[in-house]
Amino acid sequence: MIPRARKIRTGLRRSPLSKPRRRPPPQPKRPTPALNALKSAAAEDPSAALHHLLSSSNADYPACASLLYRLARARLFPELDALLLFIRSRRIPCSNSLFSALICHFSLASLPHKALHLFYSIPSFNCSQGSPSLHTFNHLLDALVSNGCHDESRCLLDRCSEFGLRANHVSYNVVMKGRLSRDGYDGALQVFDQMHKRGVSPSVVTYNMLIGAAGRNGELSKAMGLKEEMVKKGIYPNAVTYAILMKGFCSSGKYVAAKKLMFDMEYQGCKTQVVNFGVLMSDCGRRSDFDEMKALLAEMRLRKMKPDDVIYSILINYLCENGRMDEAYKVLVEMQVKEGCKPSAAVYRMMVDGFCKVEEFEKGLGILNAMLVSGHCPRLETFGSLISGLVNGGRMEEVCFVLEEMVKRKLGLDLEEWHSLVDTACGKCNGSGELFSQLTSMVFVGGDEG
DNA sequence: GTAGGGTTAG
Numbered sequence: 063m064i065p066r067a068r069k070i071r072t073g074l075r076r077s078p079l080s081k082p083r084r085r086p087p088p089q090p091k092r093p094t095p096a097l098n099a100l101k102s103a104a105a106e107d108p109s110a111a112l113h114h115l116l117s118s119s120n121a122d123y124p125a126c127a128s129l130l131y132r133l134a135r136a137r138l139f140p141e142l143d144a145l146l147l148f149i150r151s152r153r154i155p156c157s158n159s160l161f162s163a164l165i166c167h168f169s170l171a172s173l174p175h176k177a178l179h180l181f182y183s184i185p186s187f188n189c190s191q192g193s194p195s196l197h198t199f200n201h202l203l204d205a206l207v208s209n210g211c212h213d214e215s216r217c218l219l220d221r222c223s224e225f226g227l228r229a230n231h232v233s234y235n236v237v238m239k240g241r242l243s244r245d246g247y248d249g250a251l252q253v254f255d256q257m258h259k260r261g262v263s264p265s266v267v268t269y270n271m272l273i274g275a276a277g278r279n280g281e282l283s284k285a286m287g288l289k290e291e292m293v294k295k296g297i298y299p300n301a302v303t304y305a306i307l308m309k310g311f312c313s314s315g316k317y318v319a320a321k322k323l324m325f326d327m328e329y330q331g332c333k334t335q336v337v338n339f340g341v342l343m344s345d346c347g348r349r350s351d352f353d354e355m356k357a358l359l360a361e362m363r364l365r366k367m368k369p370d371d372v373i374y375s376i377l378i379n380y381l382c383e384n385g386r387m388d389e390a391y392k393v394l395v396e397m398q399v400k401e402g403c404k405p406s407a408a409v410y411r412m413m414v415d416g417f418c419k420v421e422e423f424e425k426g427l428g429i430l431n432a433m434l435v436s437g438h439c440p441r442l443e444t445f446g447s448l449i450s451g452l453v454n455g456g457r458m459e460e461v462c463f464v465l466e467e468m469v470k471r472k473l474g475l476d477l478e479e480w481h482s483l484v485d486t487a488c489g490k491c492n493g494s495g496e497l498f499s500q501l502t503s504m505v506f507v508g509g510d511e512g
Numbered sequence: 513g514t515a516g517g518g519t520t521a522g
Contacts, residue, residue, distance in 0.1 A: 162513080170521075200513045207514095235514040270515040302516040309517080340517025347518095375518040408519045441520060 108132040112141050116148055123154055130160065134167035139176070146180075153188040158195040165198065169205030177205040178214070194225055200232045207240035215240055231257075231265040238271060247275040266292070270303050277310020285310050301327070301335035308338060312345040320345070336362070336370050343373060347380035355380075371403045378409055382416030387425070390416055407438040414444050423451035427460055430467075439471055 111129055115121050126149050133142040142164075149156060161184055168177040181202045184194045194202075199222060206215040219237050222229045234257045241249040250272060257264060269292040276285040285307055289299055304327040311320035324338050339362055346354045355377060362369055374397040381390035394413060397403040405413075410433035417426030426448050433440060445468055452461045 166513095197513055204514070230513095232514045237514095239514070265514080267515045274515070300515095305516050335516095337517050342517085344517055370517095372518045377518095379518065406519080407521075411520075412518090439520090444520095 108136050109138055109141050112145055116144070121148070121152065121154065123156060126154055127156065127160055131163065134164055137167075137171055139171070139173070150183075150187050155188045155190065157190050158184075158198050161189070161194065162198045162201045165201045165205050169201075169208055172209055174205050174209035174211050174214075177202055194227070196227050196230060196233075199225065199227050200230075200236060203233055203236040207236055207243075212240045212244050229260075229262065231262055231268065234262055235265065235267050235271065238268065242271060242275055247272070247279060250275060264292075264295075264297065266297055266300055266303060269297060269299075270306055273303065273310070274306045277306060277313065280310075280314050282310055282314060282316075299327075299330075299332060301332060301337055304332060305335075305337045305341050308341045312341060317342070317345055334365070334367075336367060336373060339367070339369075340372055340376060343376045347376055350380065350384055352380070352384075352386075368401060369397075369403075370401075371397070371406055371409070374401075374403055375406060375409045375412070379412050382412045382419070385416070385420050387413075387416050387420050387422065391425075404436070407433070407440075410436075410438055411440060411444055414440060414448060418444075418447040418451050421451060423448060423455055423457070424460070427452065427464070430464070434467060439473075442473055445473065 108129060112133065115125060115129055126145065130142060130145055130149075133139075133145060148154075161180060164180060165177040168174070168180065181194060181198065184198070185192065199218075203215050203218060206212075206218065215237055219229055219233055222233070234253060238250050238253040238257075241253050245252075254264065254268065254272065257268070269288055273285045273288045276282075276288060289303065289307065292299060292303075304323060308320040308323050311317070311323065321342060324334055324342065327338070328334055339358055343355055343358055346352075346358065359369060359373075359377075362373075374393060378390050378393050381387070381393065390413060394405060394409065397405065410429060413429045414426045414433065417423065417429060430440060430444075430448060445464060449461055449464055452458075452464065
C-alpha cells in the first residue's frame with residue numbers, strides 16, 4: 063500500500079487537443095522567496111496560505127482557484143468568503159466551473175443558502191461568461207434539493223429565464239428527485255407531467271428514477287411497464303435501468319428473477335455491466351450467501367469483467383459483518399494485488415470495525431495504519447472503538463499512537479468518551495498514575511469541552 | 513450536471 067499525495071485540483075488542466083494559448087510573459091527561473099513561502103504554507107495550512115496570498119502582489123487565478131478548493135475541502139468557510147471578496151475586488155477572472163465546484167462544497171456542508179447567495183453574486187465577479195451557466199444552475203438546484211429545500215428549488219426552476227437560462231432535462235430530473243423524496247411516486251409524476259407540458263423530453267435518467275420508485279414500492283409490473291413505455295418513446299434502457307429493475311426484484315425477494323433479467327438484458331441489446339453484478343452481490347450479502355457471491359465473482363471473471371472497488375467492498379462488508387475477518391483480509395489483499403484496486407476509506411473502515419468487533423485490536427491497528435498512510439481519515443467512531451479495545455487490552459503505547467494521530471487530525475473525544483476511557487484504563491491497571499497521566503496529557507481538541 | 517451496486521465522500 064503505497065501512499066500517494068492527493069492532487070490539488072486547479073481547474074486548469076487542458077486537453078492536449080485544445081488550442082494553444084498565447085505564450086505567457088517569461089517567468090523568472092527561480093521562484094521568489096515570497097512564492098516559496100506561499101507554496102510551503104499552502105502545503106500545510108490553507109488558512110496560513112490565505113494570509114500570504116492576500117498580502118502578495120502576484121495573486122492570479124491559478125493561485126486563487128487552488129486555494130479556494132483547498133479552503134472548501136477543509137471547510138474553512140470564513141476564510142473562503144474572505145478570498146472570494148478579494149477575487150471580486152481585484153477583478154480576477156474566474157470560470158463558471160469554479161462556482162459550480164464551490165456550490166457543491168456548500169451543499170455537502172449543508173449550506174444551501176450559501177450556495178444560493180454565491181449563485182446570485184456570480185454577475186458581480188469577473189466571470190468568463192458574465193452570468194451563471196446552465197451547469198452551475200443545475201448544481202444549485204441539486205444543492206437545494208439535497209438539503210431539503212424543495213420549494214426553493216421549484217421556485218428557482220420557474221425563474222430560470224431571469225438568468226437567461228432554459229431549464230433542460232437535468233434541471234427537471236433534479237427537481238423530480240426532490241419531489242420523489244418528499245412526496246413519493248405521485249409527486250414525481252407531477253414533475254414528469256410538467257416537464258412534458260413545457261416541451262422538455264424525459265431522458266433515461268428520468269425513467270430510471272420512476273422505475274426505481276415503483277420497484278421500491280414493490281410495484282414490479284408497473285416498473286416493467288415504464289421500461290416498455292420508454293422504449294416506445296425511443297428512450298433506450300441502459301445498464302443502470304436494468305440494475306434498478308433487478309434491485310426491485312431483489313427487494314421483493316425475487317433473486318432468481320433478478321438474475322434472469324441480467325441474462326435477458328443482453329438479448330435486449332444492453333451489455334451487462336459491473337453494476338448489475340453489484341445488485342446481485344448485495345442481495346446475496348444480505349442473505350449471507352457467500353457461496354453464491356463467489357459464484358458471481360467467477361461468472362464475472364468468465365465474462366472478462368473486472369470486479370471494481372465497489373464489488374470488493376460489498377464482499378468485504380458482509381464478510382466483516384459476519385465476523386469472517388480472515389477471509390475479509392484475504393479479499394483486501396487480493397483486490398490490491400490481483401486487480402490493482404485501491405481500497406476506499408469505506409473498505410478500511412469496514413476492516414478496522416470488523417477487527418474491533420471480533421476483538422482483534424492489533425490487527426485493527428494494522429489496518430488503521432495502512433488507512434492513514436494511504437491518506438484516508440477514519441471516522442471518529444472507528445477511532446473510538448479501536449481505542450477502547452486497545453485500552454481494554456492494556457496496550458497503552460498503541461493507544462497513545464492512535465490518540466496522537468487523532469490530535470494531528472484535530473479530532474477529539476468528547477468528555478464522556480474521555481471519562482469512559484480513563485475509567486477503563488484505571489480499572490485495568492489498578493489506578494496506575496502513569497497511565498492516567500499519559501492519557502490526560504493528550505490535548506483536548508474539540509474546542510468547547512471545557 | 514441528474515439515475516445506479518458499496519458509503520464517511522467521491
